[in-house]
Amino acid sequence: MRANDSYLKALNLAVVFSSRPDEVEIRLKANGVIGAVPLRAPDTHNIIGGIVVHPRFGWNSIGSLFSSIGWSASPEILSFPLVPGSAQEIPAWVIAGPAVAQLELLLRYSGPRFREITEVRRNPRGQIQWQKYCTDQAARGNFHLLPCAFSDLTADEQLRRYIKWALEKISCELDAVSHGDLFAHRLWERVQTIIMTLSSIRPLLPDHRSLDSMQRTLRQQTNKIDLGIEAIKWVLDERGLAGSSDLDGLSWRVRMHELFEQWVETLVRHWARGFGGRVLSGRKFESLSAIRWERHGVDSLSSLVPDVIVQGANETFVFDAKYKGFLDEVDELRWHETSNLMRDEHRHDLHQVLAYSSLYGSDKITVVLVYPLLLDTWKQLNHRGISMSKGLVGGPDRQVSVALVGVPVELGCGVDLGAITDQWNRLRMS
Numbered sequence: 001m002r003a004n005d006s007y008l009k010a011l012n013l014a015v016v017f018s019s020r021p022d023e024v025e026i027r028l029k030a031n032g033v034i035g036a037v038p039l040r041a042p043d044t045h046n047i048i049g050g051i052v053v054h055p056r057f058g059w060n061s062i063g064s065l066f067s068s069i070g071w072s073a074s075p076e077i078l079s080f081p082l083v084p085g086s087a088q089e090i091p092a093w094v095i096a097g098p099a100v101a102q103l104e105l106l107l108r109y110s111g112p113r114f115r116e117i118t119e120v121r122r123n124p125r126g127q128i129q130w131q132k133y134c135t136d137q138a139a140r141g142n143f144h145l146l147p148c149a150f151s152d153l154t155a156d157e158q159l160r161r162y163i164k165w166a167l168e169k170i171s172c173e174l175d176a177v178s179h180g181d182l183f184a185h186r187l188w189e190r191v192q193t194i195i196m197t198l199s200s201i202r203p204l205l206p207d208h209r210s211l212d213s214m215q216r217t218l219r220q221q222t223n224k225i226d227l228g229i230e231a232i233k234w235v236l237d238e239r240g241l242a243g244s245s246d247l248d249g250l251s252w253r254v255r256m257h258e259l260f261e262q263w264v265e266t267l268v269r270h271w272a273r274g275f276g277g278r279v280l281s282g283r284k285f286e287s288l289s290a291i292r293w294e295r296h297g298v299d300s301l302s303s304l305v306p307d308v309i310v311q312g313a314n315e316t317f318v319f320d321a322k323y324k325g326f327l328d329e330v331d332e333l334r335w336h337e338t339s340n341l342m343r344d345e346h347r348h349d350l351h352q353v354l355a356y357s358s359l360y361g362s363d364k365i366t367v368v369l370v371y372p373l374l375l376d377t378w379k380q381l382n383h384r385g386i387s388m389s390k391g392l393v394g395g396p397d398r399q400v401s402v403a404l405v406g407v408p409v410e411l412g413c414g415v416d417l418g419a420i421t422d423q424w425n426r427l428r429m430s
Helices: 005-010 061-069 092-109 130-140 157-175 182-196 210-222 224-236 256-272 325-329 330-335 341-358 375-383 417-428
Strands: 014-020 023-029 031-042 047-052 113-121 144-152 252-255 279-281 308-311 315-321 365-372 388-394 397-409
Touching: 047 375, 061 182, 092 182, 092 224, 113 279, 113 388, 130 144, 130 224, 157 182, 157 210, 157 224, 157 365, 210 224, 252 308, 256 279, 256 315, 256 397, 256 417, 279 397, 315 341, 341 365, 341 397, 365 375, 375 397, 375 417, 388 417, 397 417
Parallel strands: 315 365, 365 397
Antiparallel strands: 014 023, 031 047, 031 252, 113 144, 279 308, 308 315, 388 397
């Protein structure tokens, strides 16, 4: 445990001990984080293996969510050593997805913008660097050559050539597995579209010295696209990005509750567009409400942050996404009998979301608890019109509507954003 403490913490793995007269057993329990990390030997601390945590709802669900939300929500790459053998257990798009997303950001940054350029010219432009002129040009008799520094609107052609090389490399890796993997094929199509925008540019094999120099320059200007250079390095070092040729893969993780919250936010935004609702995201701290304590330094909550808020003309909807592990086994009957299934946890969730309802003064307040369901289970419930349950909490001053909503964790044939949110219109009915 000491040898692998940082790796266990990265995936939020709980360690459970059990012992018998002849052995001690250690079990690792997942807690809502999927991913892959290396495993070190306790004596030598050499990498001897890896830990891979699979998604409870299957890889198809993860691919569907990434594809729907956008690959910017894809896995977080960890600065750990490679994970032996993980590339063969993880679908190609899991690691290639974030690499492509970062390369897209880097490509946008490399486009035409004002850049500081230094060059030797016959005609002066911008600021003449007189010291360089005296030491480098005049001393050699080149009185007509002037070192100048100026700003010009240009694209970074060398960086774009590196990006195209990396994208073509990823495209080849994805193409090898895309015939039997829908999400790998979708990502391959996306890569092809990006490459088409660079049709006039010749790819160039990068080297680490040039990439390091670019990275230092970019860090001085912005730190938002630093991973774009890292993505090129991943491809250059052939670090198992697409999983078709290498056994070892990058270390990564996805916090499933964060991914599910983004999925719910995507659904809510789609639904709110139908009636012009204003959406506030907790992920962006748009829905944050500070708690003002009388005495400073109180060791308690400092703010309330609902996941998603929708504000209409005279109504407010408070959505709270709950990625609960026990719901992967929920069937149609058990969903209908939620009072026995979720007694304690559901009571806590309900208290939390009702506390959020006190933040808003609209005539009509509706709080919505959103839980994940398997696609087949959701289809059965939706067919019967019971993928949502509504209730009413009465008080001396006002009443708050309460809803319990199940959403599938993947899209399928005939199941798109509209199909999922159609029943949500009942939330607006008195």
